[in-house]
Amino acid sequence: MSDPLQATLRIAGSGLEAQSVRLRVISENIANAQSTGDTPGADPYTRQTVSFDSVLDRSLGVPLVKIKTIGQDDAPFKVEHDPGNPAADAGGFVKLPNVDMLTELADMREANRTYEANLQVAKQSAELLGQTVNLLKDA
């Protein structure tokens, strides 16, 4: 096993990456919260979901985190009566994305929080490594 503090940096790095992908997906969802289909009756934007998986890094012997899948939410679409909309079907109903703003915002806060925690871990292990190196300074 290599230096534990460097392993810590790697782990925190994998956490930062995973959470930033999650933030990206959340922003895609929010940006497309009103994106309807192009043709009458077409399906609108489908909410994307992220799932994480813990993988053992064989060279370090530590659990890193990685994105398992970016999947699609199979919740039903919202339907609104809006005959003037270009995406409205014959009956005047428009399918809207299954994105719930409140869920996305809550998810964003959680991703934010975990990102900050990982950042703190990275900062700290860099600091501890620095302290150890500094032992040489007044040797």
Next chain:
Amino acid sequence: MSQPYVLQLAAQRTQWLSARDVLIAGNIANANTPGYQATDLQPFSAVLDSAEVSMASTNPAHMTPGGDGFAEARVVESDAPETTLSGNSVDIENEMIKLGDVNREYTMATNIKRVIHQMIMSALK
């Protein structure tokens, strides 16, 4: 000349702390991973008391980090206050507190090393 006991102890302490830091980092990185169980190290005192303990493997996939010092500290599942619906038992606040502990104790141990070193040097110069 053999290494002074305090220096040895401080070195063991920093090894234990950095091993713990790895586990805390793993817990925090996997704070949103479904089915992930939070882990922690055996307390340092337990490591000191038992002359030789080997890492427990609770899963056939566990690997023993070979070669260096702190394989002796046993990895235990930390006593999580709650497990989420997805089967994740990481409590991020608790992990942050542990991270702060590690930081403080590591600083303490490195400062002890420095002071002991200064004492030796003042005797030599």
